[in-house]
Amino acid sequence: MANKIALGQIDCAVAGGVDTTSDAPLALNEDLRDVLLELNRTKSNTGRLRTLARLRPQQLVPEIPRNAEPRTGLSMGEHAAIMARDWGIGRQEQDELAVTSHHRLAAAYDTGWMDDLVTPFLGLERDQNLRPDSTVEKLAKLKPVFGGPDGTMTAGNSTPLSDGASAVLLASEDWAREHDIPIQAYITEAQTAAVDHVHKREGLLMAPAYAMPTMLARAGARLEDFDFYEIHEAFAAQVLCTLKAWEDPVFCSERLGLDQPLGSIDRDKLNVHGGSLGAGHPFGATGGRIVASLAKALHESGSGRGLISICAAGGLGVTAIMEAA
Amino acid sequence: MVRVPLIASFTTETTPGGTAMTDRYQQLVNTPIGKLVTKQIGLPQPVRLERYRPGQPVISGPVLFGGAGGSDGARLAPAVTKILAGVGAEVLTPMDEDVRAAAAKAKLDAGVFNPDAAPADQRFKALVFDASGIDSSEELVRAWEFFHPSIRRVMPSGRVIILGTPPEDAGTPEAAIAQRALEGLERAIGKELKRGATSQLIYVRPKAENQLESTLRFFLSPRSAFVSGQVVRIGAGAAPHGRIDWQSPLNGKVALVTGAARGIGAAIAEVLARDGAHVVGLDVPPMADELADVVGRFGGSSLTVDITDEGAPAGIAGHLLGEHEGVDVVVHNAGITRDKTMGRMSEDQWRKVIAINLTAPQRITDELLSREGIRRNGRIVGVSSISGIAGNAGQTNYSTSKAGVIGFVQTRAAELAKQGITINAVAPGFIETKMTAAMPIALREAGRRMNSVSQGGLPIDVAETIAWMAAPASAGVNGNIVRVCGQSLLGA
Numbered sequence: 001m002a003n004k005i006a007l008g009q010i011d012c013a014v015a016g017g018v019d020t021t022s023d024a025p026l027a028l029n030e031d032l033r034d035v036l037l038e039l040n041r042t043k044s045n046t047g048r049l050r051t052l053a054r055l056r057p058q059q060l061v062p063e064i065p066r067n068a069e070p071r072t073g074l075s076m077g078e079h080a081a082i083m084a085r086d087w088g089i090g091r092q093e094q095d096e097l098a099v100t101s102h103h104r105l106a107a108a109y110d111t112g113w114m115d116d117l118v119t120p121f122l123g124l125e126r127d128q129n130l131r132p133d134s135t136v137e138k139l140a141k142l143k144p145v146f147g148g149p150d151g152t153m154t155a156g157n158s159t160p161l162s163d164g165a166s167a168v169l170l171a172s173e174d175w176a177r178e179h180d181i182p183i184q185a186y187i188t189e190a191q192t193a194a195v196d197h198v199h200k201r202e203g204l205l206m207a208p209a210y211a212m213p214t215m216l217a218r219a220g221a222r223l224e225d226f227d228f229y230e231i232h233e234a235f236a237a238q239v240l241c242t243l244k245a246w247e248d249p250v251f252c253s254e255r256l257g258l259d260q261p262l263g264s265i266d267r268d269k270l271n272v273h274g275g276s277l278g279a280g281h282p283f284g285a286t287g288g289r290i291v292a293s294l295a296k297a298l299h300e301s302g303s304g305r306g307l308i309s310i311c312a313a314g315g316l317g318v319t320a321i322m323e324a325a
Numbered sequence: 326m327v328r329v330p331l332i333a334s335f336t337t338e339t340t341p342g343g344t345a346m347t348d349r350y351q352q353l354v355n356t357p358i359g360k361l362v363t364k365q366i367g368l369p370q371p372v373r374l375e376r377y378r379p380g381q382p383v384i385s386g387p388v389l390f391g392g393a394g395g396s397d398g399a400r401l402a403p404a405v406t407k408i409l410a411g412v413g414a415e416v417l418t419p420m421d422e423d424v425r426a427a428a429a430k431a432k433l434d435a436g437v438f439n440p441d442a443a444p445a446d447q448r449f450k451a452l453v454f455d456a457s458g459i460d461s462s463e464e465l466v467r468a469w470e471f472f473h474p475s476i477r478r479v480m481p482s483g484r485v486i487i488l489g490t491p492p493e494d495a496g497t498p499e500a501a502i503a504q505r506a507l508e509g510l511e512r513a514i515g516k517e518l519k520r521g522a523t524s525q526l527i528y529v530r531p532k533a534e535n536q537l538e539s540t541l542r543f544f545l546s547p548r549s550a551f552v553s554g555q556v557v558r559i560g561a562g563a564a565p566h567g568r569i570d571w572q573s574p575l576n577g578k579v580a581l582v583t584g585a586a587r588g589i590g591a592a593i594a595e596v597l598a599r600d601g602a603h604v605v606g607l608d609v610p611p612m613a614d615e616l617a618d619v620v621g622r623f624g625g626s627s628l629t630v631d632i633t634d635e636g637a638p639a640g641i642a643g644h645l646l647g648e649h650e651g652v653d654v655v656v657h658n659a660g661i662t663r664d665k666t667m668g669r670m671s672e673d674q675w676r677k678v679i680a681i682n683l684t685a686p687q688r689i690t691d692e693l694l695s696r697e698g699i700r701r702n703g704r705i706v707g708v709s710s711i712s713g714i715a716g717n718a719g720q721t722n723y724s725t726s727k728a729g730v731i732g733f734v735q736t737r738a739a740e741l742a743k744q745g746i747t748i749n750a751v752a753p754g755f756i757e758t759k760m761t762a763a764m765p766i767a768l769r770e771a772g773r774r775m776n777s778v779s780q781g782g783l784p785i786d787v788a789e790t791i792a793w794m795a796a797p798a799s800a801g802v803n804g805n806i807v808r809v810c811g812q813s814l815l816g817a
Contacts, residue, residue, distance in 0.1 A: 088420065088439025150445050244420065244437070249429035 001170050002187040011175040015291075016167030017284030032059035069313065071198045076234065076313060077158055079197065079204035081147030084237035086203065087244050094157040094236035095139040098277045101233055105274025106132030113273060117292055129162055129280035157236040162280030166288030168295070182325075184299040185306075187291075189321040191215035197315045202255070205238040207317025208309040209245045213256050215319050223263035226321075227304035228297050230290045231265075233275035234311055242309065273297065286310070291322070298324035348757065348773065351780055369779035372521045374550040375482035377789060379572070379599060383412040383546045386450025386480055389438055390416055392424045393458045393467035400457040401488050402427035404534040408541050409433055409453075417449075419471075424455075440474030449475065451484035451545055456507055457529065459489075460500035468510055476514065483522035486544050487511050488537075491528040491558055504528070508556055515554040515777050515812045523553035523778075523812075530560045536801025542571065543793040551782035552790055554812030562800025563702055563745055573601030574796040579649045581605045581641070583632060583689075584659030586612040588758060589708070591619045592784035593656055596792045598623035602654060605645065607632070632659055632685040633677075638692035646698050654704045654795040655693065657686035660726070664719045675722045682726035687733060699746055704795045707734055707750035708787075711808060714752055715816025727752070731806050738804030747803040749794045754810025757781040776811035 001013040028036070032055070039051045068075050074082075084094075108114050109126050118125070134156070144151035146158065169181070176183050193211035195202040208231075216223060223246060231239050245251045246262040256262065273293055276286060287310060294306040301324060308320040351371045353359035363370060375385075388409060392399030402424050409416050410433040417438040418424045428435040438447070454471050458464075468487075479485065487507055495501035507526055515524035525544045529537055536559050543549050544557075570576055580597045584590035585606030594604045604625035608616045616627045628644055630637050645652045660682045663674035686707060693699050712720050713727025734750045741748050755761065755772040761781065764772070773781045787809045794802055 084442070085444055086436060088437040088442045090439060090442040092441075148444070152442055248420070248437075249422075249426040250418075250433070250435050253429035254432065254434040 002190065005170055005172050008172075012169070012171035014167050014169055016165065016288045017282075017286075018165035019282035019284035020163045021161040021282075022163050029059045029061055031056070035059070069197070069204065072204075075146070076204065077146035077153060080158070080235040080238050081151050081153050083203035083205060083241045084152055084235075085147060087237075087241045089152060089237045089240045089244070091140070091152040091154075091157075092136065093240055094152060095136045095154075097233070097236040097239060098139060098157040099134050099136050101236075101271060101275045101277035102131050102134040103274075103278075104272060105130055105278035108273040113296075117296060127162075127279045129160060130274075130278050153235060153237055157277065159234055159276045159281035162282050164280065164282030164285040164289070166285040166292065168288050168291050182299075185295040185322045185325055187320060188305075188323050189215050189219045190318065191218075191320075192316065192318045194317070195315040202315070203238075203241060204313075204315055205234060205311035205317075206241065206245065207315055208311050208319050209242050209251075209317070210256065211317050211319040212246070212309060213252075213258060213262055215321065216262075219321055221305075221321070223265065223307075225305065226307040227269060227301065228272060228294055228306035229265050229270045230294050230306060230308045231270060231275070232281075232286055232290060232310040233271065233277040234281060236277060238311060239275075242311075283313070287318075291320075294322050298322060348780060350770070350773075369774050370519070371774075371778060371780035372481055374521045374778065374780070375547040376550050376783075376785065377546055377548040381547075382414075383542050383571075384414050384450050384484075386448070386483075387415045387417055387436075388451045388453060388545070389418070389449045389475055389478075390424065390428075390435070390453045390455075391419050391471045392421055392455040393464065393471070394421065394423060399423040399427060399455045400490070400531075401455045401529055401534055401537065403430060404529075404537050405453060405455060405488065405541065406431035406433045406435070408538045411538070412542060412545070414451075414545075438475075443474070448478050448480050449483065450480050451486065452476070452479060453484075453486045453488070453541075453545075455488045456504075457488060457490045459503045459507075460495070460497065462499070462503050462506065465503055465506055465510075468507070472514065476517070479518060479522050481520035481522065482547065482550070483518070483520075484545055484549075485511075485514050485518065485522065485524040486541065487514075487524075487526045489526060489528050491530055494530050511556070512554045512812070518553075518777065521550070521778050523549065525549075525553070526556045528556065528558045530558070530801075533559050533561045533801050536560070536562050536799075538569075539574075539793060539796050539798035540802060543789075548789040548793065550789075551778065551786035551811050552807060552809050553777050555807050557802070557805050557807060559801040560742075560803055562742075562747070562803065569798050570601070574798060575654070575792075576601035578602045578653040578797070579605065579645070579651070580654035580656065580795065581607060581628075581645060581652050582656045582658055583607045583685075585627075586616040586619055589753070589756065589784040589787050590658040592788040593658055593791050594619055594625060595623060596785065596788035597654065597656075597795060598625055600792050600796070602795075603649070605649070605652070607641070607659070632689065633680045637685070638688045641689055642692045642696050642698045645693070646696060651698050651700045652693065652703070653700050654706070655690065655699065656706045656708070656791055656795070657689070657730075658708045659685070660708060662720065662723050664723070666719050667721045670722060678722035679726050679729075682723070683729040683733070686730070690737070694744075701745045702797055702800060703744075703746040704799070705737075705741070705746065705748040706791050706794050707731075707748070709734075709750045709752040709806060711752055711754045711810050711813055711816050714806075714808070734806060735804055742803050745800075747794070747800065749802060749805045749807070751787055751790045751794070752806055752808040752810070753782065753787045754808060754813040754815070755781040756787060756809075757783055775815065776813040778811040780811065782809055782811055 001015045004010045042048045139156035142154035142156045146153040191211040193207045195207045197204040252258040252261045303324045306322045311317050406428045410431045417436040489504045489507045492501040492505040511526035580602040582594045585594040586608035598604045606620040607628045610629045613629045620627045707730040709730040710727040712724045716724045
């Protein structure tokens with residue numbers, strides 16, 4: 001959308017998304033689907049009867065909705081657990097990141113920072129997922145849910161699938177002025193990338209790590225040049241893998257083709273108003289939430305640049321740069 | 326003319342080609358029921374050691390490489406990562422800046438090992454630790470940090486390799502002491518390791534980092550199956566030039582092997598030929614037929630001469646210069662035993678053993694050198710014995726001669742280095758041979774089990790070690806005595 005505006009093809013757009021997992025559509029059981037399709041193809045009545053005879057009670061159990069990767073059959077969490085294992089990400093650093101996310105989001109709500117960003121719905125005024133009193137000690141007690149019995153990923157340091165919707169208004173400068181709408185921030189760069197998590201065994205959620213150097217080179221910026229960083233927290237482990245990858249000479253040389261590591265990010269500038277671990281992760285709505293939060297933060301500070309890094313299913317990733325108006 | 330059976334080490338006869346004499350206990354232990362019973366009553370658990378087969382990769386499992394950091398950084402990390410990348414090993418490293426930077430530079434796509442988060446089933450075929458940066462006794466704790474979480478992850482026939490700086494080359498007294506301390510660590514680890522895994526310490530002199538490759542490859546690979554608890558020094562040498570053919574490193578080289586008709590000598594000849602050398606097998610005239618059989622197997626040539634004859638050195642040198650325009654590798658393997666306690670030993674028994682085991686190698690070497698018969702980048706390898714290190718009752722003559730071989734190596738190393746020639750020796754321990762098979766059972770079992778891998782070695786283990794020393798890429802390996810004894814308790 002931003003590109004279309006920049007090209008002059010359109011002058012304004014509403015970009016947004018919605019996701020629900022509490023009200024997800026249920027798919028038919030694969031076996032039942034087979035039978036029904038076969039039934040549809042069968043011409044003779046006897047043939048149809050024979051096909052119907054293949055119906056079994058257990059075929060009534062629907063496909064359980066889950067965010068499995070079609071190419072590997074592994075859930076996103078299992079993929080993240082492989083990444084955590086490959087990068088040697090520890091349990092404690094994940095729990096610490098998760099607690100920080102909850103605390104920062106809670107603080108953002110408490111100080112009223114979130115007030116003009118959130119629209120209450122059905123009486124819900126804050127993210128249901130948010131646990132302001134979360135501590136590393138409490139999270140340490142949780143059992144691993146991904147990566148087997150000695151895995152490091154728990155319900156506490158992974159985001160749950162949740163419901164949500166978000167939207168942002170994008171426009172050309174002229175259009176904004178004409179309609180007397182204040183400009184909060186500019187989108188100045190964006191880059192997508194994809195990884196081969198099937199054959200090359202790259203981490204499913206590592207695509208933003210690849211998009212970033214391409215975008216930074218185009219923008220003539222270094223990783224440490226930004227005032228705010230928004231890295232989507234699908235899993236604490238995935239954030240930590242991404243940070244480590246950019247600091248690692250081997251990854252940066254072997255995978256990114258760089259002469260030296262991309263750099264480090266000051267954690268005090270990372271997801272300063274909380275992230276997906278605190279807010280939850282409605283797939284369709286997360287991008288809008290992050291763009292809106294960063295725009296507000298840039299607008300408040302009056303100057304500076306912000307960096308966005310978001311991983312997605314299917315080995316996809318997107319990065320963007322936003323600048324204060 | 327003196328008629329002597331030629332043999333090597335304190336074993337007298339060995340089967341050709343490195344085939345094992347039967348170790349029935351080892352066979353028993355490796356049956357399900359035998360394993361259960363021997364484990365329950367706490368008997369040794371010898372496993373079948375992995376041995377090299379031509380064409381197989383240097384190492385068959387993941388390698389964990391870490392560095393100690395310190396003021397010197399990870400001095401050897403660039404060399405090690407380059408070698409590991411070259412052998413195509415799967416490598417993991419801790420998230421250590423120096424090591425990761427070295428890996429990146431070496432184009433080594435190394436994974437990450439975090440001891441705090443590593444899955445319980447993560448295993449390593451080798452642990453390689455660059456301890457060269459340890460410059461004080463306090464800093465030795467870096468070794469604990471590396472090995473504590475990794476040592477129990479070593480796979481069967483795995484490898485632990487510690488790399489250091491020779492104490493004599495360390496920058497400060499504190500550093501020298503810490504580097505010397507590594508010997509104790511390495512030997513203790515060798516004794517703790519189970520299931521055929523081995524441990525070595527490689528001291529690399531400053532500026533000799535480019536000489537490490539042949540040695541690191543040897544100790545990582547199954548070629549070093551029966552070598553453990555050793556300390557090797559790598560010094561400067563002729564820089565490796567051109568592409569090294571690691572499959573056939575001795576292509577185009579000529580090797581002389583004395584005592585080649587049987588046993589360990591035959592195994593040495595076969596392995597050098599396998600590595601590409603034209604082997605001139607030498608033995609006494611009565612062994613001519615057996616010698617012809619051995620060299621016939623790989624298309625070598627034979628030379629029958631009694632090396633104690635007055636004119637033998639001149640004859641050997643003349644043959645090598647005349648037929649081959651010189652020689653690249655000389656392996657002084659011929660040796661005999663004439664066992665008697667000192668009080669019962671005849672003068673003849675004393676003289677014969679010293680003449681063949683110690684005097685002849687010196688005379689042949691001198692003659693070859695004086696006629697410039699050993700070509701540039703040449704190799705001389707002696708065969709000592711743990712009897713020469715530990716001493717053995719009933720073998721005063723033999724132990725003396727084999728300790729003399731160590732002296733021969735140490736005395737000549739510096740002078741030969743100036744001519745681009747190296748001299749080293751192996752010191753075999755209990756090697757499975759026809760003679761050891763005929764030993765009284767109690768003595769045989771004690772000999773076999775009293776080492777870190779609870780079994781005897783094979784002639785091929787000695788031969789592989791010699792092949793490493795003889796390789797053109799081993800120019801930095803000079804003046805070393807390397808035991809092939811499975812870290813025997815004798816003389817250690």
